[in-house]
Amino acid sequence: xxxxxxxxxxxxxxxxxxxxxxxxxxxxxxxxxxxxxxxxxxxxxxxxxxxxxxxxxxxxxxxxxxxxxxxxxxxxxxxxxxxxxxxxxxxxxxxxxxxxxxxxxxxxxxxxxxxxxxxxxxxxxxxxxxxxxxxxxxxxxxxxxxxxxxxxxxxxxxxxxxxxxxxxxxxxxxxxxxxxxxxxxxxxxxxxxxxxxxxxxxxxxxxxxxxxxxxxxxxxxxxxxxxxxxxxxxxxxxxxxxxxxxxxxxxxxxxxxxxxxxxxxxxxxxxxxxxxxxxxxxxxxxxxxxxxxxxxxxxxxxxxxxxxxxxxxxxxxxxxxxxxxxxxxxxxxxxx
Numbered sequence: 001x002x003x004x005x006x007x008x009x010x011x012x013x014x015x016x017x018x019x020x021x022x023x024x025x026x027x028x029x030x031x032x033x034x035x036x037x038x039x040x041x042x043x044x045x046x047x048x049x050x051x052x053x054x055x056x057x058x059x060x061x062x063x064x065x066x067x068x069x070x071x072x073x074x075x076x077x078x079x080x081x082x083x084x085x086x087x088x089x090x091x092x093x094x095x096x097x098x099x100x101x102x103x104x105x106x107x108x109x110x111x112x113x114x115x116x117x118x119x120x121x122x123x124x125x126x127x128x129x130x131x132x133x134x135x136x137x138x139x140x141x142x143x144x145x146x147x148x149x150x151x152x153x154x155x156x157x158x159x160x161x162x163x164x165x166x167x168x169x170x171x172x173x174x175x176x177x178x179x180x181x182x183x184x185x186x187x188x189x190x191x192x193x194x195x196x197x198x199x200x201x202x203x204x205x206x207x208x209x210x211x212x213x214x215x216x217x218x219x220x221x222x223x224x225x226x227x228x229x230x231x232x233x234x235x236x237x238x239x240x241x242x243x244x245x246x247x248x249x250x251x252x253x254x255x256x257x258x259x260x261x262x263x264x265x266x267x268x269x270x271x272x273x274x275x276x277x278x279x280x281x282x283x284x285x286x287x288x289x290x291x292x293x294x295x296x297x298x299x300x301x302x303x304x305x306x307x308x309x310x311x312x313x314x315x316x317x318x319x320x321x322x323x324x325x326x327x328x329x330x331x332x333x334x335x336x
Contacts, residue, residue: 014086016058018315020050020326021158023062023299024093024281027069027125031309032078034328039311041087048078049087058086060151062281063093063160063204066126068304070332073129076140092147093160093281094204099123101189103141112189118223145185148178149203154276155316161206161282162232163271167199206282207232207269209242209262212253219247229283232269233293242266246284246302271296277320279312289325296320306330 020039025032036042041059042051050057065079066072082088101113102123113119130137150159150168157163175181180188180196188196208227211217216224230236231244240254258266271278273294281300289310291297297320303309308327312320 014056014058017055018057018313019060019153019156020057020311020313021060021062021279021297021299022311023301023309024064024303025061025069025075025309026064026067026095026304027072027075027129028303028309028330028332029069029071029074029078030332031303031328031330032071032075034331035309035311035326038326038328039313047081047085047087049082049085059088060158060279061088061090062158062279062299063091064095064281064300065090065093066099067095067122068125070125072126073133073136080140080143089151090147091151091158091160092144092149092204095122096144096147097200097204099126100141100144100185103138104145104186106190112186145182146179149180149199150178152178155318156277156279156314158279160204161280162202163278163280164199164202167195167202170195171199204282206230207266209239211249212239212256215250215253217247217249230266231292232266233271233273233296236263236266244283246286277314277318279314289327290322291320294319297325301327303330 022035036048039059040051041048044051059082061079065075069075079088079090083090098113098119102111102115102119104112106112149171150157150163171178184196187194188200191197192201207230209230210227214226216226217228219225225247228243228247228249229245230242236242236258238254238258239249239256242258243249275295277295277297280296280298283298283300284302285298285300286302286307289301289308295318297312299310299312301307301310308329311326313324313326317324
């Protein structure tokens, strides 16, 4: 299996024979250690890497390392060290993006992400665990700003929430990189309709549809929502078909047919089943670990809520397989 260029590493390029993609960790450090052990990674000179050096593999975190869990600081140190060693790649998730915005002054006395009750609640555990390490937190903020938004390999792709060809192509054309410049990072927050703003919204949070007739659903964290997350594969004929999120739609809406223009738009945004496999996180799944389609796998199984932490062992196959999923049970036992 050919290697892909990783420009977020300080180590010389390695020809990896395979890749291990990991879903949202959210500070579940002990659970992550158990998964690394099960996958065959161990400490070498203080940094985790795949231990079979004759057949090297690289880990790819699909984003959302931070917030909520008891070992956020430890997870960040582990992941950053792996990136520096070249044994891992970390893709930016919406939580890394929002945390970096939250911690970056806007030049006018505020911050690039408003310190609302909702945003404070989301980042509270991360701030608590770094309360005695403020310089570390700012260093991680700067590191998170530079994380790649996606990873492309000849055999597969990886992104936190959604693969948008037009936006990715434009980013490659403008920057030749999967990471934002400081100027574009800032613009993404201050000008949401700019290229940078649309890029960050789409790749880190995915597709959404408006709830009909001004309906509102309340998310698991008490946030009222007028939009809901939708899938981008297969055919959707009703609101219930399209929904892809942990918070259920009101039962009376599930069977409501999609408007023809909405169906057409969703079809135009679909990731076709003849394309190279795509790996995502973000969506808080539960239940059996199986591909969402023959070439899409979501690896977020709600570990921080007590679900398993899940990986997929990618070895170049064009059709994703259920037996390539690897999972460990949640095993956090101590506060950070």
